[in-house]
Amino acid sequence: MKAIFITFDQAHLEMIHGILDHNNCRGFTYWENVQGRGSVTGEPHYGSHAWPSMNSAIIAMVEDRQVDNLLDLLHKLDEQSPALGLRAFVWNVEQTI
Template sequence: MKAVFIACDQAHHEDVLTLLTHFNCRGYTAFGQVTGRGSQTGDPHLGSHAWPAMNEAILTVVDADLVPRLLEALRALDERSDQLGLRAFVWSVEATV
């Protein structure tokens, strides 16, 4: 099992959920409003007067064999709207309850 952490502009919310549904990733946790700034490009998303955009984060745990296809779909979504920003990170899951 792998944990996939997705940080993205809130405008991606519905599209990310559509991808998770498409890949049968039923379980996830969404963190509604998070702030941040990309490490290489893009504007900060701080929810302030100067930087009003906001991010969100979604964490899902999926079978390891699904990860490459999910990441490719997320990459394609990011490339369609590269000014919004979307990043995904993958960790190994040691155990679940």
């Protein structure tokens, strides 16, 4: 089992929901308003007067076999609008209850 943590500009929300639905990833946790700044070229997303855009985040627990396809689809979405920003990170899930 893997955890995919996705941070993204809020404009991507519906497309990310679609990617998760299309790949039968039912369970996830969603944070609507998260602040951040890209590590290389990303502009700040602070929800302030100077930097008004905001990010959101989703963490989804998926089967190992689903990871590559999900990352590929998320990468393609990011390439469509690189200025918005989207990152995905994968962690091993050691145990669940």
